[in-house]
Amino acid sequence: MRAIVSVFGKDQVGIIAAICALLSEKNVNVMDLSQTLLQDYFTMIMLVDVSCANVPFSQLKQELTEAGAARDLDIRIQREDIFDAMHRI
Amino acid sequence: MLNNSDILSTIHMIDQEHLDIRTITMGVSLLDCCDPDPKAACRKIYDKITTSAQNLVKTGEDIEAEFGIPVVNKRISVTPIALVAGASQGADCVPFAKAMDAAAKEVGVNFIGGFSALVQKGFTDGDRRLIAAIPEALAETELVCSSVNVGSTKAGINMDAVRLMGETVKAAAERTKDRGGFACAKLVVFCNAVEDNPFMAGAFHGVGEAERVINVGVSGPGVVHYALQKVKGQPFDVVAETVKKTAFRVTRMGQLVAREASARLQVPFGIVDLSLAPTPEVGDSVARILEEMGLEVCGTHGTTAALALLNDAVKKGGVMASSSVGGLSGAFIPVSEDEGMIAAARSGVLGLDKLEAMTCVCSVGLDMIAVPGDTPASTISAIIADEAAIGMINQKTTAVRIIPAPGKRVGDTVEFGGLLGSAPVMPVHPESAEAFIARGGRIPAPMHSLRN
Numbered sequence: 001m002r003a004i005v006s007v008f009g010k011d012q013v014g015i016i017a018a019i020c021a022l023l024s025e026k027n028v029n030v031m032d033l034s035q036t037l038l039q040d041y042f043t044m045i046m047l048v049d050v051s052c053a054n055v056p057f058s059q060l061k062q063e064l065t066e067a068g069a070a071r072d073l074d075i076r077i078q079r080e081d082i083f084d085a086m087h088r089i
Numbered sequence: 090m091l092n093n094s095d096i097l098s099t100i101h102m103i104d105q106e107h108l109d110i111r112t113i114t115m116g117v118s119l120l121d122c123c124d125p126d127p128k129a130a131c132r133k134i135y136d137k138i139t140t141s142a143q144n145l146v147k148t149g150e151d152i153e154a155e156f157g158i159p160v161v162n163k164r165i166s167v168t169p170i171a172l173v174a175g176a177s178q179g180a181d182c183v184p185f186a187k188a189m190d191a192a193a194k195e196v197g198v199n200f201i202g203g204f205s206a207l208v209q210k211g212f213t214d215g216d217r218r219l220i221a222a223i224p225e226a227l228a229e230t231e232l233v234c235s236s237v238n239v240g241s242t243k244a245g246i247n248m249d250a251v252r253l254m255g256e257t258v259k260a261a262a263e264r265t266k267d268r269g270g271f272a273c274a275k276l277v278v279f280c281n282a283v284e285d286n287p288f289m290a291g292a293f294h295g296v297g298e299a300e301r302v303i304n305v306g307v308s309g310p311g312v313v314h315y316a317l318q319k320v321k322g323q324p325f326d327v328v329a330e331t332v333k334k335t336a337f338r339v340t341r342m343g344q345l346v347a348r349e350a351s352a353r354l355q356v357p358f359g360i361v362d363l364s365l366a367p368t369p370e371v372g373d374s375v376a377r378i379l380e381e382m383g384l385e386v387c388g389t390h391g392t393t394a395a396l397a398l399l400n401d402a403v404k405k406g407g408v409m410a411s412s413s414v415g416g417l418s419g420a421f422i423p424v425s426e427d428e429g430m431i432a433a434a435r436s437g438v439l440g441l442d443k444l445e446a447m448t449c450v451c452s453v454g455l456d457m458i459a460v461p462g463d464t465p466a467s468t469i470s471a472i473i474a475d476e477a478a479i480g481m482i483n484q485k486t487t488a489v490r491i492i493p494a495p496g497k498r499v500g501d502t503v504e505f506g507g508l509l510g511s512a513p514v515m516p517v518h519p520e521s522a523e524a525f526i527a528r529g530g531r532i533p534a535p536m537h538s539l540r541n
Contacts, residue, residue, distance in 0.1 A: 036093075047091075076157055078157035079156050079157075082158060083091050084091070085345040086099055
């Protein structure tokens, strides 16, 4: 199952490193990643594969949210299907 | 990979534009719960609902977590109880409502609909008992919603039922006068009621439906409003296209969730109902969409045309996005549940007569309208008759959910809280319709009902 991780917040050192470390620890593979910076505002979108994750989706979601909160970032993970449904025919 | 701007637009819709799945509603047939002994029937109803829907709330929450899309309500609709209670000869129907309420609380859903009767052509004994029980049933339960179908294009309008429902609405308000007549917010009087509507208070599980079914209602007035802000001043062709495209996206999301819920619960998928259902929150209003089209205040001249375009474009966008669109699909105009409608009603621009005109072109009818507490039952019946006539002639669903707020006058406000919002008390015509309603009998079905 593939999912989209999106990260929004104020730019700071080590955002990508921290999130990738967390994902790697959960055995979640990062398949694609794009990042932009608008003034000081950081936006990152990652396509990840969670089919081999070693924790349930709900726990992964919670840990990402907590990791985001610790850095004042808004991090969410959503199944890719929802974006496909809305934007692909 | 998906386009980043697509991903961001979806997230923006959810975060800023109040996009949500308004409801996952499980329809459950209770036809096999009929029993000559009312206690046995109530026990069967409780057991069937709690077994059928035991995983409904958890499934809704799981889907919400995985897809990151709010699933606001989980609900149940059941077979019209008049059909089930009809088998228990002479029984009081209030215990049936209590059994529904207890079952709904046990499984944790937000509402349960189907304390209903279909009397468009005439009453059975069960129908009469059910309608008599409505005021007490709604006052003594929390989650039960009730609806009565008093007319249809095929059958005409049962004016005895119209008279009875005016009195029932008044009695329901009186029974809950300490709560602003709250029971009336859970009572809908229909013409051409649909059997697969997932929205409350009018949801019930029609007799032509399967044993169990999953229907999903999606919403998104905020998303449409936001999309229209980007096409300011452009011709209506552009407006219609914009609404269609937005409705398409929203419905696709609903279809995905419906399929997912259906697979997880192992209950067949029924329909997606794409209805622009407002909430009292700012940015989630149908009235503001109409104003965005160029009206100073919702309710002024041009409102009916704006709503007609909106309702039709929503359907067109939705139809291609789902394998099965049903329910009421269109735009709702519940006054108390729509921040823009509340403001328009309070300013005096939006009145009952304009709302009635709007119901000719929107998906339902006069919805969540508070009127003075001293409004006679016959006037409420007459309002119901007018709405039913619009539905009957135009072959569409119309409904009346009206609250004669006890002790309140024009200009007062009734607070219901939550999604039901707050309703400014609106004036009704003081001239009597007493003699009109006292006639009873039936308004015959229109010529175009004879299509065979």
